[in-house]
Amino acid sequence: MAKRVSVADAKREFSEIMSRVALKNERFIIERKGKPMAALINLKDLEKVEAMPEGNGKKGLLAAMDAWEDYPQLERLVVDIYSSRQKSRDRRVKSLK
Secondary structure: OOEEEEHHHHHHOHHHHHHHHHHHOOOEEEEEOOEEEEEEOOHHHHHHHHHOOOOOOOOHHHHHHHHHHHOOOHHHHHHHHHHHHHHOOOOOOOOOO
């Protein structure tokens, strides 16, 4: 998940932020007055974005499904959400299996 940083903090700590992006693969969203304005990502991520076809014709869930391969932990997250919902007493949730 990208970390949010203000423009002022990004200016003041630019060298450190850039090192974290390059060496630790961290991502940053740079905000002005609380509004996201830009993102700082590593070159590998930029290459992935630039390699994506702009008009692949997929929208909504179909586009999201293509993005799942970039998030191997997503399936575990969904299982955890269903597990915590099943423990809730205020509503019933069907099992994933």
